[in-house]
Amino acid sequence: MNIEKLLNPSQWEAVKTIEGPVLVIAGPGSGKTRVIEYRVLHLMENGVRPEAILLLTFTRRAAAEMLNRAAEHDPRARKVEGGTFHSFAYKLLKQYGANLGLPKNLLILDEDDAQEALGKIASRINLTDENKKFPQKNTLRNIISGALNKNLSIEEILERGYEHLSRFAEDIEKIKENYVAYKRESGYLDYDDLLFYSRELLKDEKIREVLSQKYRFVMVDEYQDTNKLQGDITYLLSAGHKNVMVVGDDAQSIYGFRGARHENIMSFPEQFENCKIVKLESNYRSTQAILDLSNAVLENMENKFKKTLLAARESAGEKPNIIYFGDAEEEAAWVKEKIHEFILNGAPPARQAVLFRSSYVSIPLQAELARAGLPFKIFGGLKFYETAHVKDVLAHLKVLANFKDELSWSRILTLLPGVGGKTAETIASQIRRAGDLNSALNVLVRYAEGYKYSPHLAELKQTLARAAVQNLSVGGKFGLIADYYLPILKEKFDEWPNRLNDLEALRPITLSYTDLNDLLADLVIEIPEDRQQNEKLLTLSTIHSAKGLEWDVVYLLGVMEGVLPSKIALKSREEIEEERRLFYVAITRARNKLFLLFHLAGNMGPMSFNRLSRFLDDPSVLLSVEHKDLSNGSNDGIYDEESVEY
DNA sequence: CCGCGGAGTGTTTTT
DNA sequence: CACTCCGCGG
Numbered sequence: 001m002n003i004e005k006l007l008n009p010s011q012w013e014a015v016k017t018i019e020g021p022v023l024v025i026a027g028p029g030s031g032k033t034r035v036i037e038y039r040v041l042h043l044m045e046n047g048v049r050p051e052a053i054l055l056l057t058f059t060r061r062a063a064a065e066m067l068n069r070a071a072e073h074d075p076r077a078r079k080v081e082g083g084t085f086h087s088f089a090y091k092l093l094k095q096y097g098a099n100l101g102l103p104k105n106l107l108i109l110d111e112d113d114a115q116e117a118l119g120k121i122a123s124r125i126n127l128t129d130e131n132k133k134f135p136q137k138n139t140l141r142n143i144i145s146g147a148l149n150k151n152l153s154i155e156e157i158l159e160r161g162y163e164h165l166s167r168f169a170e171d172i173e174k175i176k177e178n179y180v181a182y183k184r185e186s187g188y189l190d191y192d193d194l195l196f197y198s199r200e201l202l203k204d205e206k207i208r209e210v211l212s213q214k215y216r217f218v219m220v221d222e223y224q225d226t227n228k229l230q231g232d233i234t235y236l237l238s239a240g241h242k243n244v245m246v247v248g249d250d251a252q253s254i255y256g257f258r259g260a261r262h263e264n265i266m267s268f269p270e271q272f273e274n275c276k277i278v279k280l281e282s283n284y285r286s287t288q289a290i291l292d293l294s295n296a297v298l299e300n301m302e303n304k305f306k307k308t309l310l311a312a313r314e315s316a317g318e319k320p321n322i323i324y325f326g327d328a329e330e331e332a333a334w335v336k337e338k339i340h341e342f343i344l345n346g347a348p349p350a351r352q353a354v355l356f357r358s359s360y361v362s363i364p365l366q367a368e369l370a371r372a373g374l375p376f377k378i379f380g381g382l383k384f385y386e387t388a389h390v391k392d393v394l395a396h397l398k399v400l401a402n403f404k405d406e407l408s409w410s411r412i413l414t415l416l417p418g419v420g421g422k423t424a425e426t427i428a429s430q431i432r433r434a435g436d437l438n439s440a441l442n443v444l445v446r447y448a449e450g451y452k453y454s455p456h457l458a459e460l461k462q463t464l465a466r467a468a469v470q471n472l473s474v475g476g477k478f479g480l481i482a483d484y485y486l487p488i489l490k491e492k493f494d495e496w497p498n499r500l501n502d503l504e505a506l507r508p509i510t511l512s513y514t515d516l517n518d519l520l521a522d523l524v525i526e527i528p529e530d531r532q533q534n535e536k537l538l539t540l541s542t543i544h545s546a547k548g549l550e551w552d553v554v555y556l557l558g559v560m561e562g563v564l565p566s567k568i569a570l571k572s573r574e575e576i577e578e579e580r581r582l583f584y585v586a587i588t589r590a591r592n593k594l595f596l597l598f599h600l601a602g603n604m605g606p607m608s609f610n611r612l613s614r615f616l617d618d619p620s621v622l623l624s625v626e627h628k629d630l631s632n633g634s635n636d637g638i639y640d641e642e643s644v645e646y
Numbered sequence: 647c648c649g650c651g652g653a654g655t656g657t658t659t660t661t
Numbered sequence: 662c663a664c665t666c667c668g669c670g671g
Contacts, residue, residue, distance in 0.1 A: 058661085086661050111660085136665090191661050257659060358658050360662090380659075420648045525661065544659045566658055582659085 001045075001073060003038050007031075014245070014278040015039045018046055018217075021238075021272035022245040023265070027309050028294070028588035029285025029550065032247055033066055036219060039245070040070045040077055043217055050079035054215040054237070058222040060084055060526050062548055066221075081215065085230050086525045089194040092211075096201055102189075105517045107402050108524045109183070109190040112386055115141045116407055121178045135165055135172070144176050148192045149259030151228040161571065186404045194525070195229040202236035212240035222547070223248035223268070227259035234264075235271055242272060251298055251307070252585050254544060256578045257569075283309040285550050287317025290590050293624035297584050297615060302577055309588075319626040320587070320594035322559065322616065326631045327601035332368040334630065335555050335597065339374065339538060342553050342593075349374070349538035353551040355586050357564040357579075361557050362540050369538075380542030385523045389489055389499040390506065394520065396481040400468055401516050403437040415488050416460065418453035441465055459484070474519055475511035482507070543586045554590035557597050559583075560610040583615045600631055 004012050011031055014024045015038045026032035036055065044050060057063040063082035070077035081088070093106055109117070119137030135143070139162070146157045154173050158166045165172075183189065189197065202208050218238045220226065223246035226234065238244035248265045269275045283291055288311045295308055325331040339352055356362050359381030369376055384390055392415060395408040402408075406428045413424035427447050434440040444461040448454035463484040467477040482503055489503075490496050513519040539551065558564055564586075565579035587594055596616065602608030616622065 084661065194661085255660075258661080360657075383660095418648070422647055542659065568656095568658065578659095 001041070003042055003045075007034065007038065008282060010278050010280050010282075011035050011038075013276075014280075015042050017245070017276055018043060018048075019243055021242050021268075021275040023268050023275055023277045024245065024247040024280065025265075025277065025307065026247055026249055026280040027283060027307055028249070028252065028585070029283040029309075030280035031282075031284055032221075032280065033069075033548070035280070036066050036221060036247065037070045039219070040067070040080055041073055044074060044076055048217060050076045051081065052214070052216040053080045054088070054218045055080055055082040056085055056088060056218070056220045056234070057082065058084060058225060058547070059545075060087065062221060084525070085226070085233065086191060086194050089198040089233075090521055090525055092198050092201060093189070093194065096207055097197065099204065099207065100197055100200055102197065103187045105187070105401065106521065107186075107188050107398070107405070107517065108194070108521045109188045110386070110524045111141070111191070112391065113188075113407055114145075114190045117182055118144070118175060118179055120407070121175050121182065124178075134168065135162075139165075140172065140175060143172060144179065145190075145192050146259065147176075148196060149227045149229060150261075186406060187402055188405070191525075192229075195227075195233065199229055199232050199236065202233060208236055209240065211237060216241055216243055218244045220244070220246045221248075222252075224250050224253035224262055224265050225255040225260045226264050227255075227261060228264075229259075231261070231264040238272075244272065251301060251581060252547070252588075254547070254578060254582050254585055256574065279307060281307050281310050282312045284312045285591055286311070286588065287313060287315050287592060289317040289319045289624070290587065290592075290594050293320050293594070293621065294584065294588050296618075296621045296624050297580065297587065299620065300615075300618060301580060301584070317592060319624065320590075320596060322596045322598060322612075322625050322627050324627070324629045324631045325597070325599040328364040328599050329368075330630070331557070331597050331599045332364040335365055335557075335595075336368045336372050336374065338555070338595070339553075340372075347552050348536070349376070350536050351552040352555075353539040353541060353546065353549075353553070353589065354555045354557060355541055355543050355546050355589065356557040357543060357566055357582065358558075359542060361563060365557065366540065374538065376538040376540050378540040379545035384502055384505070387499070387502060389493065390502055392488070393478075393481055393485050393503060393506070394523070396464065396467070396485070397477065397516060398520060399440075400437070400464065400477065401520055403434065403440040404432060406432060412460065415492070416453060416456040418456070437464075437468055441468075473511075474513045474516050475507070477516065478507060478510040543582050546589055547585060550589050550591055552591045553593045553595075554586070555595045555597060556586050559596045559598050559613045559616055561613055562602075562610070564613050564615070580615050583613070596625065 003015060007015060011034060014022055014035050024032070024035060026035070040053060040055070043053060055063055055066065060083055063084070067077050067080055067082050090106065090108070093102060097106065098104070115137045118140045122134065122137065122140060143154060143157050143162060146152070147154050150157070154176065155169045158169055183193065202211065215237060218234065220234055234244065234246065246265070246268055250262050250265055253260060253262050269277065286294070291309050291311050298308070323334070325334065335354065339349070342352060343349060354362065354365060385394070392411065395411040398405050398408040399412065409428040409431055410424045413419050413427055414421065427443060430443045431440045434443055441461050441464060444457050448457040451457065463480055467480045489499060493499055510519060564583055565576055569575040569579050598610065598612060600609050602610050616625070
């Protein structure tokens, strides 16, 4: 295959460089995915074994997409090691964790679990009635996680964003220590630990050597969104051979809130001397009209690597529209109509997407689409494994995997009638002293003696005992627990049939696993998605989850102050700049048509009104868009409007 | 000590 | 507006 012919000169430059460090600055739509895809192929053509290539990306979807495409040319590409930093870290720690004293079976705490644990610890330590304004568990989690990911002390984090909490610095420090101890004791790792311990592992010279030998060629996508830990991991993995290519775009950095630092991309050339820098500026995605707007937004940015997007496509296209509505319902009705119209004009649902800053913004549209019977898939917001009923069932599996998991014991015990927080804690603390699952289950039996609600405890004990049988498959365990849980589900939730669907969706997933720990870890770090429905549906997505993707028609909801930029991201220049980049990412997803949607009615009561987003309300930006006011009265205008040529 | 119901609160983004 | 927290009755 003549790869060179398929690429432009800059892309080829990046692809053909086999040895040595490469930094690729890739604007949106510039064929970054192609570069990675073809570089994998090129490496293999030059005798590199696929197993020696490591491709780290931000979402599992991204890695799979690039490797699948490469595999169409050469099936060996499937053997390339690819995934997210977190999933890679999990694999590393599974294999080498013993060197750090980590247990054989790694158990991963999701965000919710981590918060729950912190909440419990905080209430144990604190005299809550005196310190009324002690931070809540999610704030605690943000502070403690922020400290680790941004490489700062608790005090520094408090200074920079939680000044009103600075007097709690010592308490929070203490909670953190307790939390660390708790995780050690119960054998859990949270998201941060995966990265943290991986870096610890790589600090060991011997292990580092083994891994650099194993992964001779390292590639990292979306490098602008890596944090300190991820930057260090990249460095340690490749400092030996220096065969490392990172791809990114500082103008699309949108994960600052999670510790992403543009320093990683900025200082890459210093970390790796003689680094080759390649800029990809030709945009193959969007029409000139959409690029004009993108460039106007880019111009207002404080990004460091200067660049302009140059259209590679011929068509000038139509100016993006800002459309004004009276309220969110009118807007939703219009968007739904427009989607229909485009479907009739040849843009199937799969090639259209509705994007938004925050999930709640999409609720009126979701209702409208449901009424109209127009199916869609949604990214962002609450994940299904974070819903209460799924967590309930998983908690049962978790105690099977780790009988010391107090949080899960608490959860499953409080599901029983007559058992509240206090009773659950009493039982859980007795279980903590048990030596294995069997004696843990015996604690339940003992507690049941003379206890009013003993039949429920007995039933729980029996179910767990049966599910714990060694040679019972993961799917079998799930089945037993799901059956046991069904009456609880019906009792607990009015709308249980919907929730039952979620559990049924989980069943086939459990069947595909032979190891319970792997199932539990994957649910948290690599959400298995159901491929079959994905192909044909309209997409609704947060901007964050839309990164790297593109559609023919894009609708961006909520180009309003307080929404984009979000009202809780106005504390500093940096935060506002990140919101601006978010806006940039959103508009650069569109290939042919871009609609920016605004509605006047605010959601803080009848007298509140929205203002146009500051990112649009700027002379040069406004020049690149066309305005349509549909806010006066009814929706009449919708149907009369000249239908857009597709 | 459980669990219900009312009052109050704060509301993002993801692995 | 959904979720959490708090107080009270059982």
